[in-house]
Each structure stands twice: as structure tokens, then as C-alpha cells.
Amino acid sequence: MTSPRAASPTASNSAHLRLVLASESPRRLALLAQAGIVPDAVRPAHIDESLKRGELPRPHVERLAAEKARAIALDEAGAMVLAADTIVVCGRRILPKAADADEVRHCLALLSGRRHQVMTAIALSDRGKIRTRTILTRVQFARLTGSQTESYVQCGEGIGKAGGYAIQGRAETFVKSINGSYSNVVGLPLNETVTLLRGGGYPC
Numbered sequence: 001m002t003s004p005r006a007a008s009p010t011a012s013n014s015a016h017l018r019l020v021l022a023s024e025s026p027r028r029l030a031l032l033a034q035a036g037i038v039p040d041a042v043r044p045a046h047i048d049e050s051l052k053r054g055e056l057p058r059p060h061v062e063r064l065a066a067e068k069a070r071a072i073a074l075d076e077a078g079a080m081v082l083a084a085d086t087i088v089v090c091g092r093r094i095l096p097k098a099a100d101a102d103e104v105r106h107c108l109a110l111l112s113g114r115r116h117q118v119m120t121a122i123a124l125s126d127r128g129k130i131r132t133r134t135i136l137t138r139v140q141f142a143r144l145t146g147s148q149t150e151s152y153v154q155c156g157e158g159i160g161k162a163g164g165y166a167i168q169g170r171a172e173t174f175v176k177s178i179n180g181s182y183s184n185v186v187g188l189p190l191n192e193t194v195t196l197l198r199g200g201g202y203p204c
Contacts, residue, residue, distance in 0.1 A: 017202050022072040022083035027168070027187045035190050037197070037204060045071040045083060057089045057119060058134060065121035066130050073125035080200055081125040086187050088163025089117040098164035104153050107164030111174075113143035116163070118185045122193055126200045133196055135189040137180030139167075144174060 019037070021029060024044035032039065045068035051060055068083035088095045090110050098104040121134045152171065158164040165171035167185045181189045194204045 018076070018079040019197075019202060020072055020076050020079050020081045022068045022081050025187055028084060031183055031186060031188045031190055032193075035194055035204065037194075039082070040079070041076075043072050043076070045069075047071055049085075051094060057087060057092065057094050057117075058121075060094065061085050061087045061119050061121040062123075062132055062134055065123040066132060069123040069125040069130055073128075078127070080197070080202055082122070082193070082197070083125075084120055084122045084188055084193075086118065086120040086162050086184075089119060090114065090163075095163040097160060097162050098158050100159065101153050101156075104158035104164040105149060107158070108144060108149045108152065111141045111163065111165070112149070113141060115140045118163070118180075120184050120187065120189055122189065122196060124196050124200055131196060131199070133189075133192045135181055135184045135192050137178065137182070137184045139175060139179075139185060140177045141174045142176045148174070 019039045020041045020043055021032065021039040022043055022045040029042060047064070047067050049064055064085040065083050068085065069081045072083070073081045095107050095110065096103055098107055116139055118137045118139060119134065121132055123130055123132045152158060152165070155170060157166050157169045157171065165174070167175065178185070181191065183190045197204050
């Protein structure tokens with residue numbers, strides 16, 4: 001999917017730089033817009049996101065973000081390509097992007113009453129170079145009742161989300177405490193993303 005740059009304060013200033021978002025996440029696109037950044041194109045990177053044998057959470061999320069950026073950069077010569085990957089980690093276990101109600105239910109059972117980590121790696125491909133940042137946010141859920149869990153499962157909000165929940169939706173009511181970037185938990189840490197883009201010369 002591609003979309004022309006809409007009129008924005010940054011559009012006239014960045015005519016010499018083309019920015020491609022390598023993600024199909026509407027949340028990441030919305031977060032960029034919140035920061036006044038409108039990519040010239042949106043091109044999801046379809047890569048194998050399987051966990052490699054023995055791979056720990058941080059190397060895993062960093063590898064996926066970099067691979068997404070490289071995959072799109074191959075067809076976008078001269079453009080800056082921004083990619084990201086977000087995972088939810090409970091202990092040393094990476095929770096899945098919940099594919100169905102059962103996986104949402106299973107994730108919430110693991111997270112109920114516990115602290116977990118949300119980790120996002122962002123990668124920027126710029127003229128053949130890949131620069132990355134990795135951001136960690138600690139989140140603690142309250143202990144969930146069976147009815148709370150089932151109500152959330154039935155609303156469908158957690159399907160397709162890392163860890164089976166969306167903090168920007170109903171699941172925010174589950175959050176007892178958060179330490180770190182809120183936008184990171186949504187899917188794109190804005191402060192670090194803007195800093196990375198500025199470092200590459202993109203006007204933010």
C-alpha cells in the first residue's frame with residue numbers, strides 16, 4: 001500500500017528526503033502523524049518472524065526490525081526506510097501476537113497480576129546504513145477476574161496484538177503501573193523515533 005504525502009508542515013521541508021514506513025500497523029502510522037510526520041509511502045515488510053533457536057528477546061526484536069528495514073530498502077533506493085518490531089516479554093518468554101480468542105485468553109492469564117516488559121526495536125535504513133534503537137517499558141497488570149478476562153476476550157480487541165492486548169483501548173483499565181514510554185507500548189516510541197530520524201537529517 002502506498003499513499004502520497006498529505007499536506008503537512010513537514011512536507012515542504014522534506015521534499016529532498018523520501019520516507020517509507022515499513023509497517024502495516026495503523027497504530028504506528030497514527031503515532032507518526034501525532035508527531036507531525038507523514039511518510040511518503042507505507043510498504044509492509046513480509047518477513048519470517050519466527051523465533052530462532054536459542055534467540056533471546058532483545059536480539060530477536062532487533063533482528064526483525066533490521067530485516068524489515070533492509071527488505072524494503074532493497075526496492076527504495078535513496079529513501080529512508082523506517083521499520084519497527086514490538087514484543088511483549090513475560091519473564092524470558094516472548095508472548096505471541098494473539099491469533100484468536102484462545103491466545104488472547106492465554107496471554108491475559110500469564111499477565112494477570114504480574115509485571116511484564118514491552119520491547120520495541122526501531123530501525124532506520126538510510127543510504128545503505130542501518131541505525132537502530134531499542135526501548136523497554138515495564139508494565140504491571142492488576143489481577144484480572146475471570147469476568148474481566150472473558151469480557152476483553154469477547155470484545156476482540158486483543159486479536160493481532162502482541163501479548164494479546166492493546167493498551168490504547170480497553171486494556172488500559174488493566175494497567176496498575178507503567179515505567180517508561182507509553183507510545184512504546186502502543187507500538188512506536190515517539191521520542192526515540194524522532195531522534196533517530198533527525199539524526200539522519202529528516203526534518204521533524
